[in-house]
Amino acid sequence: MTELPTSEPAVTEEVPYAITDPCYIPAERYFSPEFYQLEKERLWSRTWQMAARLEEIPEIGDFVEYRICDETVLVVRTGEHEVKAFVNACRHRATQLATGTGTFAAGEIVCPFHGWSWNLRGESSYIYGDHAFRADCMTPEKLRLRECKVDFWGGCVFINFDLAARPLADALEPMPSLLDPMSVEDMKVTWWRAIEVEANWKIALEAFMEGYHVMQTHPQLSFWMGRKFSSDFQTYHHEKNGHSWVQRSPQYRALMLAALAKSAAADGASAAEMTKTQRDQLRASNANLLDGLWAMVEQKDQDVLDAMGDVEVPAGQTFADLYGDAIYDYALEHNLPMRRPTPDVKLRWSGIFQLFPNTIILPQYGNAIQYRSRPLGPDRCIFELIGLTLKPDGEQAERAGLEGVFAADDEAAFGLVPRQDFGNIEAQQRGLRTRSHREQRLSDVYERGISNLHEQIDSYLATPL
Ligand code: FES
Numbered sequence: 014m015t016e017l018p019t020s021e022p023a024v025t026e027e028v029p030y031a032i033t034d035p036c037y038i039p040a041e042r043y044f045s046p047e048f049y050q051l052e053k054e055r056l057w058s059r060t061w062q063m064a065a066r067l068e069e070i071p072e073i074g075d076f077v078e079y080r081i082c083d084e085t086v087l088v089v090r091t092g093e094h095e096v097k098a099f100v101n102a103c104r105h106r107a108t109q110l111a112t113g114t115g116t117f118a119a120g121e122i123v124c125p126f127h128g129w130s131w132n133l134r135g136e137s138s139y140i141y142g143d144h145a146f147r148a149d150c151m152t153p154e155k156l157r158l159r160e161c162k163v164d165f166w167g168g169c170v171f172i173n174f175d176l177a178a179r180p181l182a183d184a185l186e187p188m189p190s191l192l193d194p195m196s197v198e199d200m201k202v203t204w205w206r207a208i209e210v211e212a213n214w215k216i217a218l219e220a221f222m223e224g225y226h227v228m229q230t231h232p233q234l235s236f237w238m239g240r241k242f243s244s245d246f247q248t249y250h251h252e253k254n255g256h257s258w259v260q261r262s263p264q265y266r267a268l269m270l271a272a273l274a275k276s277a278a279a280d281g282a283s284a285a286e287m288t289k290t291q292r293d294q295l296r297a298s299n300a301n302l303l304d305g306l307w308a309m310v311e312q313k314d315q316d317v318l319d320a321m322g323d324v325e326v327p328a329g330q331t332f333a334d335l336y337g338d339a340i341y342d343y344a345l346e347h348n349l350p351m352r353r354p355t356p357d358v359k360l361r362w363s364g365i366f367q368l369f370p371n372t373i374i375l376p377q378y379g380n381a382i383q384y385r386s387r388p389l390g391p392d393r394c395i396f397e398l399i400g401l402t403l404k405p406d407g408e409q410a411e412r413a414g415l416e417g418v419f420a421a422d423d424e425a426a427f428g429l430v431p432r433q434d435f436g437n438i439e440a441q442q443r444g445l446r447t448r449s450h451r452e453q454r455l456s457d458v459y460e461r462g463i464s465n466l467h468e469q470i471d472s473y474l475a476t477p478l
């Protein structure tokens with residue numbers, strides 16, 4: 014395969030429905046079988062992709078199946094610090110070797126059809142009657158399981174079908190430098206659920222890539238900022254290699270204080286009352302995520318807030334600054350592997366970090382929610398939600414994994430916030446199918462990350478294998 018350069022890939026072929034203007038995304042990119050086929054052949058075949066979380070395979074021999082388009086891969090723990098990803102097809106007659114999740118007992122991978130077997134290194138370990146096969150069909154190389162390239166970041170196993178792909182660390186830059194200080198790599202799964210929807214994988218992903226929809230889709234989350242939510246409080250970033258992120262603006266603190274002072278002056282509030290207002294707002298927005306998302310805020314974070322009592326906020330700081338420090342103190346006391354949050358980290362709490370092509374992480378206070386969107390066809394996808402939090406050092410994490418696929422309106426499976434988001438996904442896909450609506454129209458500020466994702470997809474699609 015041809016490895017893509019780290020930036021500015023050579024564009025050698027015309028891409029159908031290509032992005033020519035970041036403010037417009039052609040509708041066919043979301044349902045054309047031709048476009049889907051090209052993504053399958055030229056994107057998924059050579060992009061680094063999150064294939065598993067490490068907690069899915071804690072013990073040697075544990076495996077989880079990863080599926081993307083027509084590919085099936087077994088991600089297997091082969092050593093304490095080693096994972097392999099085998100193409101899930103027997104070297105005899107291509108039968109899938111395993112499905113779902115499980116453990117290869119005694120370190121043997123056994124084909125269910127005629128019993129050919131392999132050790133965890135992928136080497137052939139047993140074939141009944143090999144004398145009856147022609148010798149040149151039986152070389153160790155022909156019998157060895159096919160592998161993908163494997164690397165790790167952020168508690169996840171990433172794979173690449175292209176064995177010549179550039180290192181994962183290069184492909185992910187600069188996201189680890191933004192997310193590592195937020196202790197993402199030490200977070201563990203609290204819950205993991207999925208929906209399957211009649212929508213392209215990008216439509217599902219894009220529903221979570223910007224904060225512009227919050228005021229309309231989740232009015233309860235922007236209750237105190239009203240309609241100024243996106244424009245005044247966030248900054249938008251995108252990278253040439255397809256990643257993007259949204260975070261609080263460096264002016265966030267000043268804007269909050271100014272808004273507070275304005276309303277306080279109107280109300281004639283004292284400093285103590287202003288602090289109380291900030292604490293009440295924080296408590297309410299925490300509650301919206303704790304009760305409505307079931308991630309990004311955990312009960313312990315509300316308990317820390319309640320335990321703070323009447324604190325005096327030094328000039329130039331906000332109550333939230335002190336709260337961030339109190340969360341860190343709690344983590345230290347309870348052996349949570351949390352790094353001390355710097356002012357930069359605090360600005361990134363509640364941000365949206367999209368890792369090209371199909372993963373998103375929203376970290377806050379040592380917790381996070383992670384999303385992954387995978388195609389099941391041109392206009393069908395599986396979208397996963399993974400709650401994450403820091404657990405005490407040394408605490409044995411239980412084997413985690415996808416609990417199941419649930420209906421998008423299942424109130425027992427999902428909180429209010431994701432159910433609100435899910436409501437937009439199929440509605441948008443249907444709108445894109447209408448004959449008069451040939452494109453999405455995007456803001457080149459709030460939604461630039463979306464066109465950036467598409468531009469990077471085009472870089473892959475334009476480069477033949
Ligand atoms: S197909 Fe696997 S052993 Fe025959």
Ligand SMILES: [Fe+2]
Pocket residue numbers: 220221226227230231430434
């Ligand atoms: Fe949302």
